[in-house]
Amino acid sequence: MSENLQKIDHSALRVNQAMIILLSILAFIFNQAWLALLVALVMGIGTLLNIPGFFWVYKRLLKPIGLVKPDVLWDNPEPHRFAQGLGSVFLLAASLALWLQASILGWGLVWLVVALAALNLFAGFCAGCLVYYWLTRLNVPGFRKSPPQGTFPGMRPKAKVYDS
Amino acid sequence: MTLEITQVDFLGRLLWALAIISGGIGLYELLNRWILLRARGKSLGLESALPGVPLLLYFTTPTCAPCKTVQRPAIRRLGEQLGDRLQVIEVDAAARPDLASHWGVMSVPTTFLIDASRRPRHVNHGVATLDKLLKQFNDLEKMN
Numbered sequence: 001m002s003e004n005l006q007k008i009d010h011s012a013l014r015v016n017q018a019m020i021i022l023l024s025i026l027a028f029i030f031n032q033a034w035l036a037l038l039v040a041l042v043m044g045i046g047t048l049l050n051i052p053g054f055f056w057v058y059k060r061l062l063k064p065i066g067l068v069k070p071d072v073l074w075d076n077p078e079p080h081r082f083a084q085g086l087g088s089v090f091l092l093a094a095s096l097a098l099w100l101q102a103s104i105l106g107w108g109l110v111w112l113v114v115a116l117a118a119l120n121l122f123a124g125f126c127a128g129c130l131v132y133y134w135l136t137r138l139n140v141p142g143f144r145k146s147p148p149q150g151t152f153p154g155m156r157p158k159a160k161v162y163d164s
Numbered sequence: 165m166t167l168e169i170t171q172v173d174f175l176g177r178l179l180w181a182l183a184i185i186s187g188g189i190g191l192y193e194l195l196n197r198w199i200l201l202r203a204r205g206k207s208l209g210l211e212s213a214l215p216g217v218p219l220l221l222y223f224t225t226p227t228c229a230p231c232k233t234v235q236r237p238a239i240r241r242l243g244e245q246l247g248d249r250l251q252v253i254e255v256d257a258a259a260r261p262d263l264a265s266h267w268g269v270m271s272v273p274t275t276f277l278i279d280a281s282r283r284p285r286h287v288n289h290g291v292a293t294l295d296k297l298l299k300q301f302n303d304l305e306k307m308n
Contacts, residue, residue: 025185029177069229111184118188123195123289124271151261156271 040091083128130154
């Protein structure tokens with residue numbers, strides 16, 4: 001196991017993705033651009049704090065009542081942080097487009113974020129993480145981490161953290 | 165008037181959302197078919213399987229909560245109902261990531277229903293209920 005890997009609770013990431021999907025779809029159905037902006041801001045703040053934006057939903061609500069159990073894996077936190085930041089930028093661009101009355105572009109970007117979050121939630125594939133690992137391979141400054149051993153770039157690692 | 169337009173707008177958006185989600189589900193089904201197609205002819209991990217008996221290949225990990233609480237009990241009940249008409253092979257995807265990659269496993273639990281001629285017929289990503297597994301097993305029997 002690489003020394004650089006850290007314990008990452010993937011349940012917190014999945015709750016974050018589910019919240020992004022739910023709120024973004026509600027924003028679309030009820031035509032509430034402010035809700036998409038709110039999701040963008042929560043994701044952006046989460047990126048700055050290095051936690052999933054909707055971490056509090058998991059930590060304060062779903063985990064205490066036992067609805068979601070921790071799923072701690074050895075993983076790199078940086079690609080997930082980058083992916084969330086990328087999603088936040090997409091949603092900020094969507095909000096700007098909606099504010100400028102470019103509805104198709106704006107909602108199209110919202111649905112793109114929904115699709116990528118759903119891909120991560122249901123199939124375990126993080127497209128933003130894949131972009132991060134590509135940038136590492138291209139030696140872009142600031143991108144240093146490689147995927148965990150035996151894991152396809154962007155796929156959820158399978159190595160669990162065991163209590164010792 | 166404004167209320168009517170709002171209602172039409174809401175319904176239109178709701179229908180669009182449903183259409184997009186349905187499209188996503190359709191793509192997911194296509195992905196499943198591709199995984200089954202890719203799994204054809206694979207035998208790695210099936211060395212201990214008895215020939216001529218359908219099998220359920222079950223990928224899990226030790227700390228997968230839904231595997232313990234839902235999937236394993238469902239598979240145990242399935243085994244009790246079907247007896248030696250179905251064999252179950254359980255794979256720890258954490259201990260055997262090579263095998264998980266080989267079979268195209270993206271998450272746990274994942275279950276493959278493989279017919280007596282070793283052809284994968286169904287794949288379930290996530291928890292598969294007892295009813296679903298039974299239905300899939302019955303499909304296997306009909307196909308043979």
